[in-house]
Amino acid sequence: MSAGLGGPVSGLAEPGGHGRFAGEPVLSIRDLSVVYRTVAGDVRAVDRVTLDLNAGEVVGLVGESGSGKSTLAYGATRLLRAPALITSGSVRYQGRRMGIPTDVLQLTAEQLAGLRWREIAIVFQSAMNALNPVLNVHDQLTDVIRAHLPVSRQEATQKAAALLDMVGIARARMRSYPHELSGGMRQRVMIAMALATEPEVVIMDEPTTALDVVVQREILGQILELKDRLGFAILFITHDLSLLIELADRIAVMYAGQLMEIGTAQEIHHSPAHPYTKRLLRSFPSLRGPRRDLTGIPGTPPDLLNPPAGCPFLARCSEGTDACKTIEIRLAQVRSALDPAHVTACPFVLPDDAGTVDLDGSAIAAAAEQHSVEELKP
């Protein structure tokens, strides 16, 4: 990137251009599987996940606790340690600064050090734990900058000040320690640190979950604005689907270590295909519009130590059939969708309102025969 911080970056997503990204994938996750090795056996945390993150795009990864969403992100960046083990897959990274694509999973420790932060940065959920309590903001920021960029002490200080301006923290707070900052300000410092070396990919793991709604909203707005300006891509991990619909360009829904559905935010909002996505959408109370009947999702996710055969959501699915007990989960295109990239793991895609009607077995069998999905070509 030739332009400095805050400068316009040409050839990237236009500001405000929501969902219109012709960008090449910067991060291509292919068939990634991660297990946690325990005495009782392997816990299959991430199971053959394939996901692309395009340049300048916000991809939301949504799922409940234990669905493997964080393991997927940390696996793709090689941040996991034993007993976690990557058992299959590849993660191709191609940044604008790097000529040829690299497979993150094949890099040596030294090569990885060059990739992390410089190319791929992470904002963690708990800023209080992620910041060093005995270093002030200035020292933490310049530490990162000098570790990754060939700059002098003065240049690093200037850059730190520019970064604080960018995330909306007064320069006077430069000498503050983490405990002297509010939760929102700490999270802003974390974002400033992640952006310090102008990375191409920023992974955000529930960065605003611990914050008040008002502050959360300000920070999300700021993240979008910075993304528009600097052109990095975001993988945003959360359990809050309503937030993602507003924030993300595309949404990937994860359940029990597998992807259940991928689609644009609009497709997921207006025509969700997978029963799990439909139930998730009906799980949160809305403040606007008429009051709706809320259903929630009774039951709990399966034990990944002994994952059930067939569809992992079957036990909680109101639309399940006998066929679901044996099917092999794979993402297939939703034929009725406007967007060819809208894929679902449920082969029995029913009309949108299907989640609200009780269908008997024959209706589902009929729908299955019509087969509104076709398999995705590799």
Next chain:
Amino acid sequence: MSSQGTGVAPTGAAPAGLVSAAAARGTLTLAAAGLGKDFRLGHGHVLHAVRDVSIGLYRGAVVALVGESGSGKTTVARLLAGQEHPSAGTIWLDDQPVQLSGRAAFRRYKSEVQLVFQDPFASLNPAHTVRYHIERPLRLHRDRLTREELAEQAAAVMEQVRLSPADKFLAKYPHELSGGQRQRVAFARALAANPRVLLADEPVSMLDVSIRLEMLALLDDLRDRFELAMLYITHDIASARYFADEVLVMYAGQIVDRGPAEDVTQQPAHPYTQLLVRSAPDPDNLGGALREVARQRNQDGNGSANGSSSPPPAGACSFSNRCPFADDRCRAEAPPLLQISPSRAAACWRLDVAAPSVYVRREGGGDITN
């Protein structure tokens, strides 16, 4: 209220003349008027955590207390639960002023008024089984039970929160349970005391989105079955809309907006309530609204909403430093709760500008009390 003396029936559950939207459900069970709590911070500084809060909990009804962290919500719950001594104000249980002197009185009060905490990972003792957590309140709050009766009642309480088979769950330790199951145990423990008032402090905010609704539905079912008078504390105003009869919005220790849940969430009167409602995710406005927030904040050029701007001057409206409608009066004099309609009130001098549609109703709704 203090002029009436503490022995007088609690008309102070709401400012004079205001009818709670929760009153339609049942009789007034727990009431507080002019409740205040100061914390001494040292060096002569005092934190007014709660100021002049009046609240009424009615049988079979839910009152929601909504606000940001640090607004004093939890302190109100602790005051109502008898875990803090109020610096000002009175609490009544069934028309009787609450006097918690001595262990016996406190225990009697606890068997009527129970508190459920936010974090089921911290509120259960990891060294004890579920059985211990459930049988202890049964022993304390119910009349002498035989061993068989104790086991029977423990199982009954577990069934009430739908943890069945009860025996299987009673034998488990907290770490063997999921977050939702732990919170059910916390509910069961509260129910074991056979209370009439349940104070739930953010009971679902630590849980996954997919099970929050289930837990709220369970709470609603318990409220209905046992005619519990319930206080629901939350920072999620959307859940208050669905779950509560009356919503009280708290800011900086005071109630700034109160009224029927649907009214407060659909027609917020106080500028802070408006900010809260605006901050809820809006799926129908993809990205645009978020970017607007950032743009505005950059224009203002200060960290208006994250507390980095200067605090309001002493005696001023506590929201005046963040309020887009604040004028000289707001910066000089704090507004009391002003009645807008029979069941609605807001603490704002500038309602005519901030919420014109609500203000019209005030003109027709009678005169201002307080």
